[in-house]
Amino acid sequence: MSSILILGAMSDVAQALAHEYAKNGYNIQLAARQKERLEPLQKDLEIRYNIKAVAVEFDALNFTSHFDFYKNLPYEPNMVACVFGYLGDTAKGLTNWKEAEQILHINYTGAVSILNVIASNMMERKHGTIIGISSVAGERGRQSNFLYGSAKAGFTAYLSGLRNKCFHSGVHVLTVKPGFIKTSMTQGMPLNPKLTATPQKIAKDIFKAAAKKKNVLFSLWMWKYIMRIITSIPEGMFKKMKM
Numbered sequence: 001m002s003s004i005l006i007l008g009a010m011s012d013v014a015q016a017l018a019h020e021y022a023k024n025g026y027n028i029q030l031a032a033r034q035k036e037r038l039e040p041l042q043k044d045l046e047i048r049y050n051i052k053a054v055a056v057e058f059d060a061l062n063f064t065s066h067f068d069f070y071k072n073l074p075y076e077p078n079m080v081a082c083v084f085g086y087l088g089d090t091a092k093g094l095t096n097w098k099e100a101e102q103i104l105h106i107n108y109t110g111a112v113s114i115l116n117v118i119a120s121n122m123m124e125r126k127h128g129t130i131i132g133i134s135s136v137a138g139e140r141g142r143q144s145n146f147l148y149g150s151a152k153a154g155f156t157a158y159l160s161g162l163r164n165k166c167f168h169s170g171v172h173v174l175t176v177k178p179g180f181i182k183t184s185m186t187q188g189m190p191l192n193p194k195l196t197a198t199p200q201k202i203a204k205d206i207f208k209a210a211a212k213k214k215n216v217l218f219s220l221w222m223w224k225y226i227m228r229i230i231t232s233i234p235e236g237m238f239k240k241m242k243m
């Protein structure tokens, strides 16, 4: 039976993804900090969709635990979705290294640390799909979120290289670049509703893109064209803008 491991499973997007995959008959391994918080979701998935769901402890920042975390999973998954992330406070991060470090380590180092372990195992097995949730914020650095954006840019480049490496062993890598999503990460932000997706919409788009073995997914789709415009603005002009 097909199965997916979801890293950062308490996130709004991760929970929608768990429902989407469970609805389609996948067994689910949910991984998050303080795994007892996953119990209601785990039970709901099992009852609603008649699949097996388990909850496991995972901290993206505990790099040295990642090898054992993966080795000790109840079973090796066919798919993994790396969903955890941290927007943080860029203004604070400029003068407070602890905040900057959190942003960089959760969004980049932590993701690389765990996906190195998983990709190596999948390449050995010559089978598997890795889904990495990056962001359109990684397409161009902006004053409002350049710490988060630079970590996501690094993650996007990592996923691109990993896709190239894994292709030769039959393992697929999907990079997801969401625009705005209505989740706890963006709570209180004035988001344009026409450019903002629900976690459920993102989850459906990811499910379809992974099934079709797409390489890169922008969701909502118009963000692909918005980012094309944003990245084409000359630097001399861009630096004067307030974005």
Ligand SMILES: NC(=O)c1ccc[n+]([C@@H]2O[C@H](COP(=O)([O-])OP(=O)(O)OC[C@H]3O[C@@H](n4cnc5c(N)ncnc54)[C@H](OP(=O)(O)O)[C@@H]3O)[C@@H](O)[C@H]2O)c1
Pocket: 007, 008, 009, 010, 011, 012, 013, 014, 032, 033, 058, 059, 060, 061, 082, 083, 084, 085, 086, 087, 106, 110, 133, 134, 135, 136, 177, 178, 179, 180, 181, 182, 183, 184, 185, 186
């Ligand atoms: N929301 C948006 O507009 C948007 C746009 C583009 C990309 N994204 C990306 O989409 C993904 C999902 O975000 P979301 O909007 O669903 O955000 P969210 O609800 O705030 O979820 C973020 C999750 O990351 C987890 N996390 C943070 N640090 C962790 C760590 N050290 N170890 C394990 N888990 C950790 C948090 O777990 P705890 O519950 O333990 O804190 C939380 O569940 C993220 O990668 C985000 O960067 C979001």
